[in-house]
Amino acid sequence: MKFTVLIHSEDDSSAPSMVAQIERTGPLNAATFGLTLAESKSLLANVQKELVESQLQCFVRKQRICTHCNTRRTIKDYHTVCFKSLFGGVSSRVHRLNGCLCEGQDSSARTVKIDGLVNWVSPELEFIQSKLAATIPYARTADLLGVLLPVDTGNTPSTVRRRTLSVGKRLDTELHDAADAVQIESSKTDTDSVTEVGLDSGYVKDCRPSSEGSFEVVVGRIISENKDSRSLGFVRTIENNRAAGHRLKRRLSEQGQISAGVAVFTDGDPGLRCLLMSALPNATHILDWFHLTRRLTVLKRVLFGQEAINQFPTDYHDPLCKYLESLKWRLWHGYIGGAINRIRAILFTLRLPTIAGKRAAVRMRRLIKELLRYLKNNQDSLVNYGRRYRSGRRISTAFMESAVNQLIDKRMSKSQQMRWSPMGAHALLQVRAELVDGRLGIAFFRWYPSFTGEKQLCRVDI
Numbered sequence: 001m002k003f004t005v006l007i008h009s010e011d012d013s014s015a016p017s018m019v020a021q022i023e024r025t026g027p028l029n030a031a032t033f034g035l036t037l038a039e040s041k042s043l044l045a046n047v048q049k050e051l052v053e054s055q056l057q058c059f060v061r062k063q064r065i066c067t068h069c070n071t072r073r074t075i076k077d078y079h080t081v082c083f084k085s086l087f088g089g090v091s092s093r094v095h096r097l098n099g100c101l102c103e104g105q106d107s108s109a110r111t112v113k114i115d116g117l118v119n120w121v122s123p124e125l126e127f128i129q130s131k132l133a134a135t136i137p138y139a140r141t142a143d144l145l146g147v148l149l150p151v152d153t154g155n156t157p158s159t160v161r162r163r164t165l166s167v168g169k170r171l172d173t174e175l176h177d178a179a180d181a182v183q184i185e186s187s188k189t190d191t192d193s194v195t196e197v198g199l200d201s202g203y204v205k206d207c208r209p210s211s212e213g214s215f216e217v218v219v220g221r222i223i224s225e226n227k228d229s230r231s232l233g234f235v236r237t238i239e240n241n242r243a244a245g246h247r248l249k250r251r252l253s254e255q256g257q258i259s260a261g262v263a264v265f266t267d268g269d270p271g272l273r274c275l276l277m278s279a280l281p282n283a284t285h286i287l288d289w290f291h292l293t294r295r296l297t298v299l300k301r302v303l304f305g306q307e308a309i310n311q312f313p314t315d316y317h318d319p320l321c322k323y324l325e326s327l328k329w330r331l332w333h334g335y336i337g338g339a340i341n342r343i344r345a346i347l348f349t350l351r352l353p354t355i356a357g358k359r360a361a362v363r364m365r366r367l368i369k370e371l372l373r374y375l376k377n378n379q380d381s382l383v384n385y386g387r388r389y390r391s392g393r394r395i396s397t398a399f400m401e402s403a404v405n406q407l408i409d410k411r412m413s414k415s416q417q418m419r420w421s422p423m424g425a426h427a428l429l430q431v432r433a434e435l436v437d438g439r440l441g442i443a444f445f446r447w448y449p450s451f452t453g454e455k456q457l458c459r460v461d462i
């Protein structure tokens with residue numbers, strides 16, 4: 001059996017061109033049943049070549065005619081361009097046209113330019129490459145696309161990286177170029193309003209040989225009552241406080257009005273808290289319960305560890321256990337004074353001569369002093385977590401933990417053995433944030449109004 005696939009332009013009288021020839025000899029088996037991936041890639045690449053060449057020829061022909069006086073422009077010279085798409089690269093020779101005399105001073109030579117096309121790269125290729133690269137490593141993105149599609153030109157890992165980062169930089173520039181004066185209005189209604197905002201940070205490995213090892217990445221999430229959540233991320237050393245504040249305000253303004261009782265969550269980091277409070281001066285800052293209770297868990301682990309059990313006599317160990325339990329209870333109910341008293345009681349016990357010199361006591365004293373300092377610094381951010389919890393309101397930045405996980409850990413985490421430059425991580429974070437929020441496609445529709453990427457391409461499961 002032999003099949004020939006021809007392509008014929010209905011606007012053209014020329015003979016059809018062959019784009020594929022498929023031959024099947026021998027007995028039918030699983031390998032020869034239907035179209036193979038290699039055949040489909042070759043077919044697609046040839047169809048793309050025919051289509052691009054025909055479209056370009058037609059376009060160039062039209063471009064030669066001056067739209068003002070209908071005369072033919074003269075050709076200055078030729079150059080080769082390569083249109084890169086998901087279906088391969090197509091090289092074509094196009095001419096540069098001299099300007100028409102009727103254009104006066106504007107009559108300089110100009111090259112062929114297709115509306116909305118930048119650097120002869122199809123928006124779809126740019127979209128798919130950056131979408132995949134925001135989820136999996138650059139090299140795997142290039143591999144995956146190469147396996148499935150005839151995308152040969154412009155699909156090396158370094159090109160995928162450069163293209164993805166340029167999408168990130170474009171998103172970043174767009175955000176910062178937007179008007180400075182963002183008005184965030186307070187609203188007493190609970191509809192369409194921002195109810196919770198959280199900021200947290202994580203670390204990624206630094207690729208620079210001169211660096212200490214890692215740098216800090218801040219991520220945030222804005223939760224609205226009736227809208228989707230919005231994510232943001234930036235590298236702390238790249239974005240100063242003013243720029244970070246602007247980023248936060250822009251994202252807040254996209255999510256609607258600010259609810260009267262908006263709550264902002266941090267782990268107690270003064271810089272993040274300051275950033276949030278400057279954007280939302282009327283918000284209630286709440287120290288995240290998850291971070292607070294994590295410190296208690298560490299203390300508990302030391303107290304119930306074998307070392308402490310061996311070193312502390314029972315009449316010291318039992319009261320310490322009770323104090324720790326009651327410390328947690330007091331913090332849960334927002335009794336900061338009572339909690340500090342309990343900490344002092346624990347410190348007093350740990351300083352008693354019988355156990356003061358023991359290693360477990362020294363470790364516990366260090367941890368409890370750190371906790372005391374942490375609580376004193378965040379005294380005004382402790383709330384009655386129990387009451388909030390019972391009334392169904394958030395007490396923890398679990399939503400932030402998921403933001404850290406989605407924005408940093410899944411793509412940039414240390415477990416992936418990846419190293420990053422701060423600029424590279426910052427640009428990729430912009431793409432990742434749009435992807436996680438399901439808005440990367442919207443950005444492409446904004447940049448390329450004729451972008452025909454399927455709507456479903458914009459929806460993602462991360």
Ligand SMILES: [Zn+2]
Nearest residue numbers: 066069100102
């Ligand atoms: Zn003219």
